[in-house]
Amino acid sequence: QKEVEQNSGPLSVPEGAIASLNCTYSDRGSQSFFWYRQYSGKSPELIMFIYSNGDKEDGRFTAQLNKASQYVSLLIRDSQPSDSATYLCAVISNSGYALNFGKGTSLLVTP
Amino acid sequence: EPEVTQTPSHQVTQMGQEVILHCVPISNHLYFYWYRQILGQKVEFLVSFYNNEISEKSEIFDDQFSVERPDGSNFTLKIRSTKLEDSAMYFCASSYDIEQFFGPGTRLTVL
Numbered sequence: 396q397k398e399v400e401q402n403s404g405p406l407s408v409p410e411g412a413i414a415s416l417n418c419t420y421s422d423r424g425s426q427s428f429f430w431y432r433q434y435s436g437k438s439p440e441l442i443m444f445i446y447s448n449g450d451k452e453d454g455r456f457t458a459q460l461n462k463a464s465q466y467v468s469l470l471i472r473d474s475q476p477s478d479s480a481t482y483l484c485a486v487i488s489n490s491g492y493a494l495n496f497g498k499g500t501s502l503l504v505t506p
Numbered sequence: 507e508p509e510v511t512q513t514p515s516h517q518v519t520q521m522g523q524e525v526i527l528h529c530v531p532i533s534n535h536l537y538f539y540w541y542r543q544i545l546g547q548k549v550e551f552l553v554s555f556y557n558n559e560i561s562e563k564s565e566i567f568d569d570q571f572s573v574e575r576p577d578g579s580n581f582t583l584k585i586r587s588t589k590l591e592d593s594a595m596y597f598c599a600s601s602y603d604i605e606q607f608f609g610p611g612t613r614l615t616v617l
Contacts, residue, residue: 431608493564
């Protein structure tokens with residue numbers, strides 16, 4: 396079974412701080428890694444994806460990938476109360492385009 | 507900005523009835539997907555569709571499920587004989603490449 400693991404949280408950070416969200420995956424054949432944000436009762440919203448080892452930055456978001464450790468993370472700088480949501484890590488293996496999601500980490504940004 | 511649309515937003519049906527969920531993917535996208543999310547659980551892949559045929563499906567997508575692209579814009583998911591455990595949010599997604607964009611979902615309630 397190909398697993399994507401995330402700490403369910405909640406992760407609580409004060410407004411303006413850096414939020415760090417982590418994800419591990421079991422399938423070494425995984426090729427691409429995605430972060431989605433999901434507000435309660437809403438659909439997943441794509442934040443960014445990464446497929447090469449290292450860091451990728453997009454605005455306040457930085458994704459980090461370490462394939463040797465099978466670990467991917469998302470950093471949110473200058474966290475805002477509007478960032479409060481569940482963050483979903485998703486992985487695509489080398490066998491297709493199906494997204495394999497983790498259960499998500501709940502983030503709470505307190506004013 | 508183009509987006510994936512889904513109808514209806516909420517469907518209530520009796521166990522054993524057939525339901526069809528409708529999706530209009532983003533117009534220039536080539537790949538289409540259905541996912542579901544049971545309340546409180548992770549998002550699960552059902553099926554992907556490319557070039558007018560199923561390209562990948564999960565164990566969940568059994569003979570009770572079918573997909574169709576009846577014309578150049580719509581993409582449907584049919585559940586032939588609904589069960590109580592089919593109650594979930596069903597998300598359609600589309601992509602031009604690997605970045606998948608989700609519709610707002612249809613909440614299916616089976617009584």
